[in-house]
Amino acid sequence: MAQYIDGLLGAMIIHDHEDPYLKDYDCDYVVTLADWYHQTSAELLSQFLTPGYQGQTPVPDSGLISGKGQYAKKDSELAVYKVQKGKKYRIRIINTSAEAHYIFSIDGHKMKVIEVEGTYVKPFYVNRLLLHIAQRYSVIVEADQDAKDYWVRATISPECIPNDNMTINHDSAINYNVTGILSYEGSSSGDKGPDSEPFTDDVTPCMNLDSKLIKPLNDCPPKDATETVSYTVSFGVNDMKVVEALINNSSYIPDYYNPTTLKIMDDKANMKDFPRSQNIGEINDDNGVAEIVVWNNNSADHPFHLHGHTFWLMGDGVGTDYDKSSLNTVDPPIRDTTVVPAWGWSVIRFNIDNPGVWVFHCHIEWHIQMGMLAQIVELPHKLKSQKLPDNVQNLC
Numbered sequence: 132m133a134q135y136i137d138g139l140l141g142a143m144i145i146h147d148h149e150d151p152y153l154k155d156y157d158c159d160y161v162v163t164l165a166d167w168y169h170q171t172s173a174e175l176l177s178q179f180l181t182p183g184y185q186g187q188t189p190v191p192d193s194g195l196i197s198g199k200g201q202y203a204k205k206d207s208e209l210a211v212y213k214v215q216k217g218k219k220y221r222i223r224i225i226n227t228s229a230e231a232h233y234i235f236s237i238d239g240h241k242m243k244v245i246e247v248e249g250t251y252v253k254p255f256y257v258n259r260l261l262l263h264i265a266q267r268y269s270v271i272v273e274a275d276q277d278a279k280d281y282w283v284r285a286t287i288s289p290e291c292i293p294n295d296n297m298t299i300n301h302d303s304a305i306n307y308n309v310t311g312i313l314s315y316e317g318s319s320s321g322d323k324g325p326d327s328e329p330f331t332d333d334v335t336p337c338m339n340l341d342s343k344l345i346k347p348l349n350d351c352p353p354k355d356a357t358e359t360v361s362y363t364v365s366f367g368v369n370d371m372k373v374v375e376a377l378i379n380n381s382s383y384i385p386d387y388y389n390p391t392t393l394k395i396m397d398d399k400a401n402m403k404d405f406p407r408s409q410n411i412g413e414i415n416d417d418n419g420v421a422e423i424v425v426w427n428n429n430s431a432d433h434p435f436h437l438h439g440h441t442f443w444l445m446g447d448g449v450g451t452d453y454d455k456s457s458l459n460t461v462d463p464p465i466r467d468t469t470v471v472p473a474w475g476w477s478v479i480r481f482n483i484d485n486p487g488v489w490v491f492h493c494h495i496e497w498h499i500q501m502g503m504l505a506q507i508v509e510l511p512h513k514l515k516s517q518k519l520p521d522n523v524q525n526l527c
């Protein structure tokens with residue numbers, strides 16, 4: 132599961148022929164943000180999950196912008212994005228990290244946000260963009276400044292990465308400030324490189340971009356919830372003295388040879404037959420609305436991602452309770468990844484209309500490996516009526 136940490140990843144862009152912003156930009160770029168480790172994920176995991184280990188999760192040695200970064204060498208090759216003065220560029224920014232929360236900016240250029248995780252939004256401007264793991268944004272940047280080079284900055288938020296001298300790959304030389312270059316055609320910067328200054332807007336590290344800014348382009352307020360599932364996330368140590376991540380006091384253990392979907396489709400298991408370690412949550416109200424409440428009972432912020440759906444982010448906050456009247460029932464953001472604050476909560480809703488087994492998990496890769504994952508079984512009675520094609524079944 133952790134292979135993308137080692138570089139096995141890429142962006143898949145589906146171009147929408149009905150893109151409402153298609154005429155608002157001339158060209159587009161894909162910018163991936165990643166963290167990089169000097170050991171493989173297999174090596175790190177074998178040490179991290181050793182009985183008795185008491186350090187933190189593995190920490191990155193550096194960051195990457197579009198696969199290029201800087202560690203110790205000051206003359207490392209940088210990611211360069213060529214632009215022409217007067218043109219507008221759609222930049223699709225993706226955080227593909229295992230651990231790192233990023234703050235992204237381009238010196239001297241405001242970013243107009245137009246899309247969040249596949250949902251078009253009413254445009255708004257930011258100078259600095261917050262991206263936790265698996266979060267994605269499209270922004271439009273206008274090349275309207277002097278024709279020279281400008282720093283593209285991707286800053287890893289150190290507050291989000293626990294790092295002490297007991298951590299297996301503790302490294303005081305970590306470079307948290309990764310840079311690329313936005314280079315105008317005919318740039319006057321020459322070999323000396325950019326001399327641009329960064330934006331200094333205050334932002335809250337480790338968290339979502341301010342949800343009040345994100346309004347769906349097409350109004351689609353959520354309906355009242357008809358089913359609710361609550362999850363409490365925490366950490367513990369098992370009988371082998373290996374640290375675990377827990378959802379409702381249960382650490383997920385994958386069953387590689389008997390996947391949940393096949394068990395249900397083959398009618399070989401009722402929901403009550405699954406072991407607790409499968410972390411099954413069931414929703415059955417056909418065409419209803421599911422509400423998921425996540426309680427975070429620890430000091431880490433967790434970027435939770437849902438498969439199979441986008442969802443309305445109804446609200447989030449810090450504390451052991453929330454006022455239902457504080458939820459945004461008018462125009463909440465629609466996305467598929469949200470940060471559950473430390474010692475806090477998040478509430479999401481989605482339409483119950485897609486039969487399947489959908490994973491809901493923290494996207495910090497080390498936390499997934501520790502078991503911070505739940506399976507939401509949606510409309511199992513409909514799933515049972517489906518059948519895998521023979522050519523797919525033959526692969527199993």
